[in-house]
Amino acid sequence: MLTKSPRGTKDILPSEVYKWQYIEKKIAELCNNFGYSEIRLPVFEHTELFQRGVGDTTDIVQKEMYTFLDKSERSITLRPEGTAGVVRSYIENGMASLPQPIKLFYNITAYRYEKVQKGRYREFHQFGIEAFGAAGPTIDVEIISMINTFFSELGIGDVSLNINSIGCPKCRAEYNDKLIKYLTPNLNSLCHTCNSRFERNPLRIIDCKEETCKKVTVDAPSLTDNICEECSIHFDGLKDGLANLGISYKVDKNIVRGLDYYTKTVFEFVSDNIGAQGTVCGGGRYDGLIEACGGAPTPGIGFAIGIERLILVMESQGIEFPKSEGIDIFVATIGKKAEKYAQKLIYKLRKEGLSAQMDLMDRSLKAQMKYANKLGACYSIVLGDNEIDTNKAFLKNMDSGEQKEINLDTVIDRLKNIDI
Numbered sequence: 130m131l132t133k134s135p136r137g138t139k140d141i142l143p144s145e146v147y148k149w150q151y152i153e154k155k156i157a158e159l160c161n162n163f164g165y166s167e168i169r170l171p172v173f174e175h176t177e178l179f180q181r182g183v184g185d186t187t188d189i190v191q192k193e194m195y196t197f198l199d200k201s202e203r204s205i206t207l208r209p210e211g212t213a214g215v216v217r218s219y220i221e222n223g224m225a226s227l228p229q230p231i232k233l234f235y236n237i238t239a240y241r242y243e244k245v246q247k248g249r250y251r252e253f254h255q256f257g258i259e260a261f262g263a264a265g266p267t268i269d270v271e272i273i274s275m276i277n278t279f280f281s282e283l284g285i286g287d288v289s290l291n292i293n294s295i296g297c298p299k300c301r302a303e304y305n306d307k308l309i310k311y312l313t314p315n316l317n318s319l320c321h322t323c324n325s326r327f328e329r330n331p332l333r334i335i336d337c338k339e340e341t342c343k344k345v346t347v348d349a350p351s352l353t354d355n356i357c358e359e360c361s362i363h364f365d366g367l368k369d370g371l372a373n374l375g376i377s378y379k380v381d382k383n384i385v386r387g388l389d390y391y392t393k394t395v396f397e398f399v400s401d402n403i404g405a406q407g408t409v410c411g412g413g414r415y416d417g418l419i420e421a422c423g424g425a426p427t428p429g430i431g432f433a434i435g436i437e438r439l440i441l442v443m444e445s446q447g448i449e450f451p452k453s454e455g456i457d458i459f460v461a462t463i464g465k466k467a468e469k470y471a472q473k474l475i476y477k478l479r480k481e482g483l484s485a486q487m488d489l490m491d492r493s494l495k496a497q498m499k500y501a502n503k504l505g506a507c508y509s510i511v512l513g514d515n516e517i518d519t520n521k522a523f524l525k526n527m528d529s530g531e532q533k534e535i536n537l538d539t540v541i542d543r544l545k546n547i548d549i
């Protein structure tokens with residue numbers, strides 16, 4: 130136990146972290162281009178926020194949250210997603226009084242006690258955005274075009290976009306009546322959880338993964354076919370906008386999404402190449418959430434991309450992650466005097482923005498040169514008593530083997546002027 134990370138968690142080791150750094154850099158560029166500012170929030174929140182925000186009939190709240198009492202007996206939950214926390218912060222920090230829309234992005238870890246499998250973990254990473262204040266479909270189109278741009282920037286080609294409209298509270302109330310009528314004769318065939326959902330949130334039953342429930346709901350009336358005129362106009366606006374940008378999509382009436390806050394637009398980007406957990410990105414509009422969490426009525430929309438799944442997709446397509454390899458110079462030393470000199474020299478080199486290393490393990494000169502090769506050093510220099518006394522040493526190009534005698538005072542200038 131002591132030397133094993135908890136199930137569903139993963140270390141991101143130095144040999145992998147460059148992939149993450151590359152993606153994070155692309156995220157920062159993308160968000161800058163689309164006008165989103167970064168927000169950083171606590172890993173844990175009051176449990177009530179997720180019960181209210183994500184919805185207490187969802188799988189996430191009913192089965193998957195990491196919830197505990199803190200030492201003051203407050204119920205605390207590790208965030209299972211990012212939206213609820215951003216909404217809390219929007220209200221708490223009075224962002225409604227700033228020019229709208231407020232456009233925020235985040236790179237977070239999230240926690241769900243789920244069955245672990247490829248692409249599904251208990252601690253995972255999300256890049257997400259939330260936009261508050263804009264009600265029309267133009268922003269729906271904008272954020273979908275943002276995801277498209279992101280995928281194409283990363284060279285990803287095989288993810289498909291599925292969209293749906295799940296209506297507003299008005300049309301959903303009418304639809305719920307129809308659904309309840311349809312489900313009532315089949316209550317005995319529904320799982321225990323769905324029986325508890327029947328009264329409070331029958332729509333959630335449509336999303337249940339249990340085979341018995343799926344059999345019952347396969348012929349259930351579709352919400353999409355029962356949305357009101359306003360929602361229908363919004364959905365048409367979304368489809369028009371996507372067509373205008375040449376973004377292809379499929380309408381998938383089965384998308385309900387696993388969180389309760391959605392209204393009108395919902396969408397997912399799915400890959401067929403990474404196994405059962407193929408949804409790389411999920412999102413949608415949540416026009417009632419801010420009010421439900423205690424703010425003034427404010428429309429909102431957002432999405433989140435799972436970074437682990439994104440990397441799986443990129444790897445499945447053989448996409449290369451650029452890697453910054455190697456160091457500028459390795460300073461090898463013979464003797465204590467040289468070691469002291471070298472430490473000062475590499476201190477100066479590093480201050481000048483060059484990457485420099487020296488031996489810290491009392492290696493022989495031969496072993497130091499082997500290590501310099503392993504580090505991918507572009508240049509090396511060997512310092513001994515003689516070099517320090519004469520103030521001269523040989524700067525060696527590690528690739529070509531070519532050596533040039535230089536004045537030690539000029540090392541920094543020379544390295545800065547070589548296009549390494």
Ligand code: HAM
Nearest residue numbers: 210212249250253408409410411412413431432433435
């Ligand atoms: P979500 O669909 O629950 O939506 O999660 C978004 C993405 O996070 C998924 O498409 C998937 O890539 C990744 N993900 C979810 N659970 C796991 C897991 N257990 N292991 C690995 N990856 C996972 C949300 O979280 C919403 N907050 C998105 C949103 C933002 N909607 C509006 N604004």
